[in-house]
Amino acid sequence: MKFAISYSTPQYGADPDRITAFARHAEDCGFESLYLPEHIALYPGATIGPTEIPTSLPYADPLDCLAFVAAATRRILLGTGVLLLPYHHPVVLAKRLATIDVLSRGRMRLLTVGLGTLPGEARAVGVDFRTRGRRADEAIDVLRLLWAGGEEGVGFDGEFFAFENLCSFPKPFGVTELPIHVGGSSRAAARRAGRRGDGYFPGGALTPDERAARLELARSSAVEAGRDPQALEYTRWGSIDMPAERVEAFAAEGVTRIVVGVTAAEPDRQRDEMSAFAERFGLSGSPATR
Template sequence: MRFAVSYSTPYFGVDPDRMAGYARHAEECGFEAFYVPEHIAVYPGATVGTHEIPPALPYADPLDCLAFVAAATHRILLGTGVLLVPYHHPVVLAKRLATVDVLSKGRMRLLTVGLGTLPGEAKAVGVDFGTRGRRADEAIDVVRLLWEGGEEGVSFAGEFFAFENLCSFPKPLGTRHLPVHVGGSSRAAARRAGRRGDGYFPGGMLMPDERALQWDLVRSTAIGAGRDPDALDYTRWGSIEMSADAVEAFAEQGVTRIVVSATSADPAEQRDQLSSFAERFGLG
């Protein structure tokens, strides 16, 4: 089992010293990766399920945050949980992700993409909310095509994106393309992970039966697409207080990575929580 941490900029803030300190301590504790979330824009009345998002929460840009964290650390991998891929142009996104990967010496390796749930956010960036699934599929295909292409250029003609003989450099460090994990809480997300993903990172509010069904759907969809289901990562949210028995139960469900977060906004308490978790599971 691998263990990672999440840093919630909306609740922990974007003070650079606090963010860097959290990331450095997580690295020192032996956590594998550092995740940050994304909302491009929120608005009064925006809700996720039954939860209303306070409009003044500071959702910092995740890739800018990860580039900053990379400069403050040495080993910890960089992840998004999740990047709202339909709201990014994939030609620009391919360049940004490869740049962060090169500058971090190959650590931009836990990109997780999702669709977003706020219609007003989609409208703000000029995206038809109903098309965001198809846009996400194309975007994943485009970034991979650009990463794999050489000096001769690559071409693409899709429903949303089109170009001819395009070159995108720099490339991700030492690999043809960065892993792309798929996040979400729907069966459509599970199928997308099976068809296109390098892993699945479902939401935290699913009932056990639905969660198991979705992971089975990821695997069966991968098999149907001629892909190896055993090559896919299965990432789940966990609690900073979780026990060894809880981790073992996750492992029995096929989980390969658990992402936890400190529950306190106080930096000293955050460090204590991360240290306690690391000691409990022998990280480092």
């Protein structure tokens, strides 16, 4: 089992000293990776489920933050949970992601993409909210095409994106393409993960039966697409205080990675929570394993 930690810029802010201290401690504890969320723009009345989102929440750009974290750390992998893919142009995004991967020497490896749930956010960036699924599918294809393409250039002719003889350098560090995980709790997200993703990261608002059905749908969709269903990584949210029995249950469900978040607001208590988790599960950087 791999263990990751999530840093919430809306909750804890984008203070450079705080985020680097958080990331360095997570790395020292032995966490595999650090995840950051994304919202590009908020507006009065925007809601997630029944909860209205305060418009002043400081959602920092996750890729800029991850590049900053990469410069302050040595080993920890970089992830998004989730990047709102339909709201990014894939030609620009391919360059940004490859650049971070090169500068971090191969650590931009847990990109997780989603569609977004706020219609006003889509309108703000000129995207038809109803097309964001098809747009995301095309964007994944464009990203991989550009990363794999050589000096002769590549072309694409889709519903949303089109170009000819395009070259995108630098390439990801030592690989032909970066892994792309798919987030989301819908059946469409599960199908997208199976057909195009390297991993599946469902959200939290599902019953156990729904979760099992989504995972099976992702795997069956992979088979239909001629892909290996067992190669699909399965990431789930967990809690910082979860017991070993819960981790064992996750493993029995096929989970390969657990992402947890701290509950304390104060940096000292956050570090204590991370250290306690690392010791409980024997992470390689925890004091008990040094």
